[in-house]
Amino acid sequence: MAKTTEEYxxxxxxxxxxxxxxxxxxxxxxxxxxPAGLHHLVYEVVDNSVDEAMAGHATRIEVTLMPDGSCEVxxxxxxxPVDKHPDPKMKGMSxxxxxxxxxxxxxxxxxxxxxxxxxxxxxxxxxVNALSARVEVEIDHSGDHHYMDFTxxxxxxxxxxxxxxxPKGRTGTTVRFWPDPTIFDETVFRAQTLLERFQMxxxxxxxxxxxxxDKRPEATNSELxxxxxxxxxxxxxxxxxxxxxxxxxxxxYYEQAEEDQEVEIAFQWNTGFNAxxxxxxxxxxxxxEGGMHEEGFKKSITNVVNKYARAKSLLKEKEENLTGDDIRxxxxxxxxxxxxxxxxxxxxxxxxxxVSMRSLVEKATNExxxxxxxxxPAEARKIVGKATLASRARLAARNARDATxxxxxxxxxxxxxxxxxxxxxxxxxxxxxxxEGDSAGGSAVAAREPRTQAILPIRGKILNVERARLxxxxxxxxxxxxxxxIGAGVSAEFDVxxxxxxxxxxxxxxxxDGSHIRTLLLTFFFRHMKELVEQQHVYIxxxxxxxxxxxxxxxxxxxxxxxxxxxxxxxxxKKEFQRLKGLGEMDYDELGDTTMDATKRTLLQVTVEQAxxxxxxxxxxxxxxxxxxxxFIQTNxxxxxxxxx
Numbered sequence: 001m002a003k004t005t006e007e008y009x010x011x012x013x014x015x016x017x018x019x020x021x022x023x024x025x026x027x028x029x030x031x032x033x034x035p036a037g038l039h040h041l042v043y044e045v046v047d048n049s050v051d052e053a054m055a056g057h058a059t060r061i062e063v064t065l066m067p068d069g070s071c072e073v074x075x076x077x078x079x080x081p082v083d084k085h086p087d088p089k090m091k092g093m094s095x096x097x098x099x100x101x102x103x104x105x106x107x108x109x110x111x112x113x114x115x116x117x118x119x120x121x122x123x124x125x126x127x128v129n130a131l132s133a134r135v136e137v138e139i140d141h142s143g144d145h146h147y148m149d150f151t152x153x154x155x156x157x158x159x160x161x162x163x164x165x166x167p168k169g170r171t172g173t174t175v176r177f178w179p180d181p182t183i184f185d186e187t188v189f190r191a192q193t194l195l196e197r198f199q200m201x202x203x204x205x206x207x208x209x210x211x212x213x214d215k216r217p218e219a220t221n222s223e224l225x226x227x228x229x230x231x232x233x234x235x236x237x238x239x240x241x242x243x244x245x246x247x248x249x250x251x252x253y254y255e256q257a258e259e260d261q262e263v264e265i266a267f268q269w270n271t272g273f274n275a276x277x278x279x280x281x282x283x284x285x286x287x288x289e290g291g292m293h294e295e296g297f298k299k300s301i302t303n304v305v306n307k308y309a310r311a312k313s314l315l316k317e318k319e320e321n322l323t324g325d326d327i328r329x330x331x332x333x334x335x336x337x338x339x340x341x342x343x344x345x346x347x348x349x350x351x352x353x354x355v356s357m358r359s360l361v362e363k364a365t366n367e368x369x370x371x372x373x374x375x376x377p378a379e380a381r382k383i384v385g386k387a388t389l390a391s392r393a394r395l396a397a398r399n400a401r402d403a404t405x406x407x408x409x410x411x412x413x414x415x416x417x418x419x420x421x422x423x424x425x426x427x428x429x430x431x432x433x434x435x436e437g438d439s440a441g442g443s444a445v446a447a448r449e450p451r452t453q454a455i456l457p458i459r460g461k462i463l464n465v466e467r468a469r470l471x472x473x474x475x476x477x478x479x480x481x482x483x484x485x486i487g488a489g490v491s492a493e494f495d496v497x498x499x500x501x502x503x504x505x506x507x508x509x510x511x512x513d514g515s516h517i518r519t520l521l522l523t524f525f526f527r528h529m530k531e532l533v534e535q536q537h538v539y540i541x542x543x544x545x546x547x548x549x550x551x552x553x554x555x556x557x558x559x560x561x562x563x564x565x566x567x568x569x570x571x572x573x574k575k576e577f578q579r580l581k582g583l584g585e586m587d588y589d590e591l592g593d594t595t596m597d598a599t600k601r602t603l604l605q606v607t608v609e610q611a612x613x614x615x616x617x618x619x620x621x622x623x624x625x626x627x628x629x630x631x632f633i634q635t636n637x638x639x640x641x642x643x644x645x
Contacts, residue, residue: 047284204281
């Protein structure tokens with residue numbers, strides 16, 4: 001990625017409003033004060049550097065986790081402007097100080113600084129400053145090396161000053177920050193979480209080099225890690241399909257630009273049965289709820305493949321057209337668009353609303369994908385052949401679904417026999433506990449609050465849906481039971497608005513089998529009820545791992561950390577600790593008191609921040625590639641906090 005030169009000064013920094021109340025309400029700006037919010041600070045700083053790269057002014061970003069708990073982000077962009085800001089309201093402040101202290105101030109607003117940008121619309125680095133105990137900024141600009149720093153949530157300590165000459169030809173910005181421990185639940189960064197995000201950024205920005213190093217003494221890997229992909233999203237598709245069997249070796253690619261917007265799409269089919277391998281991005285931001293660019297692609301790919309199949313007599317005259325789901329079965333595709341003013345909507349602001357982008361994607365796909373199919377006839381025939389098999393399976397699945405519905409109706413009120421339903425019919429207050437085994441199910445039924453809590457025992461391990469087509473999946477009794485109980489359909493028919501329970505809670509034993517059952521259930525939800533996960537309706541119950549007796553009182557401890565904390569407070573404690581391996585070992589009153597009572601329990605909420613990463617992880621863990629799974633387990637064995645609360 002070649003650097004370009006363009007005048008970039010204080011005039012390009014536009015101010016919308018001052019920095020207010022960030023420390024009082026941090027969740028409004030970064031989502032939470034938990035692990036997700038903490039890592040969001042890093043993303044905000046890195047996003048500024050990525051904006052420089054997207055504009056053609058930077059080629060390298062270096063992120064370092066320091067031994068003192070700080071995070072340092074350095075780039076070789078133009079450097080934040082250091083001249084005085086022209087707005088009289090800024091009272092002679094430098095543009096750099098404005099960017100660091102005024103909310104909604106940045107080069108993204110006036111149109112002169114950046115054509116396209118990611119990040120959270122200019123709130124980024126000022127919010128990082130507001131939520132940090134200390135921030136240091138170094139800027140190489142106009143031949144000089146500048147420095148300033150802040151403490152206690154953005155209070156200027158050292159005004160911007162020149163501290164010598166910049167290295168010859170060097171421009172760029174370095175930001176180092178220490179998250180404020182009075183704001184965040186914890187201030188320890190998780191390297192793997194950051195690496196996943198940085199790798200995705202490198203894929204989406206062809207040729208951009210992102211370097212990462214963890215210099216903390218407790219780091220499991222202190223080596224320098226470099227992400228750079230000259231193939232961009234083509235390499236991204238190859239990466240996502242690594243643990244899958246590709247239908248053909250070639251990765252398709254096309255791009256198109258007009259006015260202030262552009263689209264690039266890479267695609268490859270695999271032999272799998274999932275139709276959710278499409279991942280979209282707008283200005284580098286994951287559009288997890290899709291939007292206009294996805295709509296345009298889905299519509300056009302369906303039309304183009306059907307038109308090709310008809311023209312080549314791969315579909316007989318009397319045969320129905322292939323559906324979009326048929327065609328997208330086994331498809332891995334990356335849709336990356338860049339535009340000047342993205343309009344985000346939806347529950348998570350992850351849905352692109354620009355209608356003009358739908359038109360551009362449709363036009364590009366209609367023209368370029370049609371050309372690709374003509375130029376690659378062997379691959380095109382395989383695509384149509386796979387879609388035809390998917391079509392036949394869809395009809396078989398429909399028959400299986402109809403049979404499931406008929407069976408449910410005969411069982412009374414459309415509900416499975418084993419479901420112990422709650423009395424309330426208001427989904428907002430209802431909870432469904434999916435419990436491992438009949439024994440624990442019996443205890444859960446006795447322990448529940450019958451008005452709002454329903455219990456569904458699952459016998460044994462459900463089908464691994466990662467390796468099964470929809471028609472086979474729908475013949476599985478446990479899967480049928482889950483679909484019927486949740487009541488919102490499955491796969492393409494799933495409608496999250498129809499769910500009978502606001503919370504679906506997985507309650508499994510704290511052993512290997514329990515973990516496996518939990519993973520099988522999560523795979524099913526992610527692949528066939530994705531919105532249930534994306535809209536944060538899925539939870540994991542956290543029954544205590546230990547119990548002990550203090551005096552005449554039985555004490556429950558959540559995990560090893562809680563046990564260690566207990567022993568540090570009570571070093572003379574002599575009573576044994578009982579390891580509560582199975583839910584069935586608890587009396588119903590213990591289970592209710594520790595795990596089901598809404599006022600006392602702990603639930604782990606399952607979230608999907610990056611769908612492409614989740615897609616890859618499920619393929620690795622539940623797919624057929626043993627080597628990929630072995631490598632994943634070895635890499636992550638020491639760090640299992642992969643779900644956000």
